[in-house]
Amino acid sequence: QIVLTQSPAIMSASPGEKVTITCSASSSVSYMHWFQQKPGTSPKLWIYSTSKLASGVPARFSGSGSGTSYSLTISRMEAEDAATYYCQQRSSYPLTFGAGTKLELK
Amino acid sequence: QVQLQQSGAELVKPGASVKLSCKASGYTFTTYYMYWVKQRPGQGLEWIGEINPSNGDTNFNEKFKIKATLTVDKSSSTAYMQLSSLTSEDSAVYYCTRSGYGTFAYWGQGTLVTVSA
Numbered sequence: 001q002i003v004l005t006q007s008p009a010i011m012s013a014s015p016g017e018k019v020t021i022t023c024s025a026s027s028s029v030s031y032m033h034w035f036q037q038k039p040g041t042s043p044k045l046w047i048y049s050t051s052k053l054a055s056g057v058p059a060r061f062s063g064s065g066s067g068t069s070y071s072l073t074i075s076r077m078e079a080e081d082a083a084t085y086y087c088q089q090r091s092s093y094p095l096t097f098g099a100g101t102k103l104e105l106k
Numbered sequence: 107q108v109q110l111q112q113s114g115a116e117l118v119k120p121g122a123s124v125k126l127s128c129k130a131s132g133y134t135f136t137t138y139y140m141y142w143v144k145q146r147p148g149q150g151l152e153w154i155g156e157i158n159p160s161n162g163d164t165n166f167n168e169k170f171k172i173k174a175t176l177t178v179d180k181s182s183s184t185a186y187m188q189l190s191s192l193t194s195e196d197s198a199v200y201y202c203t204r205s206g207y208g209t210f211a212y213w214g215q216g217t218l219v220t221v222s223a
Binding site: 043095100 | 143213216
């Protein structure tokens with residue numbers, strides 16, 4: 001199965017700071033998807049097909065990458081962005097998720 | 107709008123089975139695959155399997171092939187997941203999620219399953 005390794009596992013950022021979360025795949029994938037989850041709530045689709053923002057996602061978010069290396073970037077951190085972010089691939093079964101990156105507000 | 111309404115929390119004894127439901131609305135039920143995802147307390151997300159509601163075809167994560175059974179009732183636009191031979195390792199929140207945009211586009215609110223004597 002394709003293992004997705006996210007880094008860092010936990011991080012904190014100050015308001016206005018640029019944030020980058022990376023996701024490394026053990027084998028090449030066609031696309032990477034990202035989900036945001038806040039405590040006690042269901043995950044939400046955040047970025048799909050590597051770089052497309054889901055409905056309602058602020059433009060300060062972006063996604064990029066190819067092959068085995070992908071990233072989610074927040075241009076300027078805001079308080080509402082504090083959450084756990086998961087990457088996910090569906091290029092190969094079983095469908096897999098990264099272990100998550102917990103982003104905290106500093 | 108697309109909604110996935112999951113059944114309520116379950117407290118079940120070790121060795122028992124439980125059947126969770128996910129009622130879909132706001133779209134044509136048979137058009138989109140339904141997936142199930144497990145999340146243990148404080149842990150990450152794990153794909154259990156998927157079902158094609160139009161014909162009942164399923165595909166599972168090997169890890170859950172014996173544990174989970176996926177079915178649908180087209181007449182009520184409801185997907186079901188039965189979990190068998192429950193142990194403490196099965197205590198988790200289980201989500202149903204509908205396909206879209208090439209991934210898991212819409213999510214239910216989750217069902218908490220607690221396995222305890």
